[in-house]
Amino acid sequence: MTTSRRSFLTKTATLAVGAGAATLATPAVTRAQDVIKWRMQTYAGAALGEEVVKPAIDAFNRMAAGQMEIELFYADQLVPTGELFQAMQRGTIDCVQSDDDSMASPTEVTVFGGYFPMALRYSLDVPALFNKYGLKAIWEEEYAKVGVKHISAGAWDPCHFATKDPINSLADLKGKRIFTFPTAGRFLTQFGVVPVTLPWEDIEVAVQTGELDGIAWSGITEVYTVGWSNVTNYFLTNNISGAWIGHFFANMDKWNALPPHLQEMLATCFEQSHYYRQHWYWAGEADLRLNGGKLQLTTIPDEEWATLEDAAVTFWDEIAAESEVKAKVVAIFKEYNEVQKKAGRPYRYG
Template sequence: MSTRRKFLKDAALASGAVGTAALGAAHIYAQEPKKITWRLQTYAGPALAAHVIKPSIDAFNKVAKGEMEIQLYTADQLVPTGELFRAMQRGTIDAVQSDDDSIAAPVDVSVFGGYFPFASRYSLDIPVLFEQYGLRKIWEEAYGEVKGVTWLGAGAWDPCNFATVQPIRSLEDFKGKRIFTFPTAGKFLTRFGVIPVTLPWEDVEVAVQTGELDGIAWCGITEYTTVGWANVTKYFLTNNISGAWIGSYFANSERWAEVPEHLKELFKLCMDNSHYYRQYWYWGGEAQIRVEGKKLELTTIPEAEWKTVEDEAKKFWEEIAKTSPRCQRVVDIFKKYNALMAEAGPPYRY
């Protein structure tokens, strides 16, 4: 009986010690979760990033409460924009905000990122095309074929207008103009004599001042004013070649997989918040600065002459459609959507 009592006592003490140790270990683990840190680079320079992404990233970091921190870097700060996709694949950076075109994404649909000529008329066209007309599924399909990078979603930015040193009042005035623009937009504009120029974002202002550039076709008047390019150009062409830039968010696939589901949802909500902010910031700014702005003189190419550019865009669409069956599907969606908008009439199309 004495031996039995001693055995039970020793067993109780041992189990209590093990339980205490286990509880202590659990307590230590709960107090020291591994913090996730991302480096995200945007296409935008500091003045522009303050609007197109920084508020949403600040909100994410605040709500994440130390579980995750996103460190934001601006255009070319860590990696040249044209190398962003490969850098993200390698894990040099964790995430990117840009258009597919500028970062040389190795997918056939990258040609539609940025400014695909006349694919949209207004910024609201972009979310409708992605969420109601099937572009989201096509983009997910395309990036599903690429290892190492996950496409997270797209949104709309501003229209693509010209800001130039000399006025553009006819198609003839485009000839020989050295213009900073996006790859696909530049390819299209060569049909009218434009010479596309690629430069680091931060070098654009000086390049206009030194005469290396004759102008810019990179944004609308809100951005020209915000980033300072309206200070070195004189004229703003009201005709645009696209109603809205298509930009996306991307992440290194391994790093995205490490993020807990609740933080993934938080990041997506912050993406949507950024998309919403831009809708009213650009829409209001484009109108207000045209009317009240003092830095740029407005010029316009007559509608009958500008139709030449719109007609040429249709030929450009057909050429791109032939490059892959998936590109054909995208072009078919653009055709269907724009035909429906035209038939709907004002305010959808005039």
């Protein structure tokens, strides 16, 4: 068949238009989405961070599969621990793992972070209080006021004294220069303790040089893990709190900018981190008392230790008088402990 010049041009034009439309509809190269990158700093030094946070961040980075990546920094690497809150609020750091007290958070709940004296006996008290007794909502509200997302709270270890000299009575605490948390230090001054604030990584050397007489920062698991068992000789089995309250936080704008599936993934990894610490510390606290091999155990008799416990209740009332929010939190602590006491074994006894 003979193709006319007119029909040839018509068919050619139709094919060209079709090809152009196809090209516009399915471009040959699709630009990959930019990876979301966050920087996170923990209160913990490198040795402790390997246990209390790094596994969770490694897991999140794997599961995010290139969509997001968190770079982890340890205590004081980007900013001093006492400046963590300000750096996160400004967006210099995107995410933080810390207690409220150590990072000097300007909220009404800061005093309860870390070790609130004698408020907790076991690590499970922390998630119970936050998830069943209303503390989670209070923390979320207080941090939202200052542009920070409170992601979750969890328990760490109990707070014991690790010292160079033995502590067998409350009188032995007098004059001891102790590295501890701000609120714990404020409470312990009535027993003659001299609280000392230093960068976390400097503590071991400070004990060696005599700048510190001891540490009231952790349980025995941490004392061994971070090397403090190499410079102290004694471990007091009485504790001023049965569990540390710590949290994961994020800059609110950065958090809100994340897709919902990444928010959920991050929160889930942090919850897994809380669970890991539950059993890691719980097992370590018992095992290292018996098998640690470096520290000698001492104990203040129960009848004398009761003096400190009574002082803690008075301290709670002093804190409650400072604001309505603090009063609300103290009331929850009192209600919870009363329920635990009345429930008996295994909750509260002895």
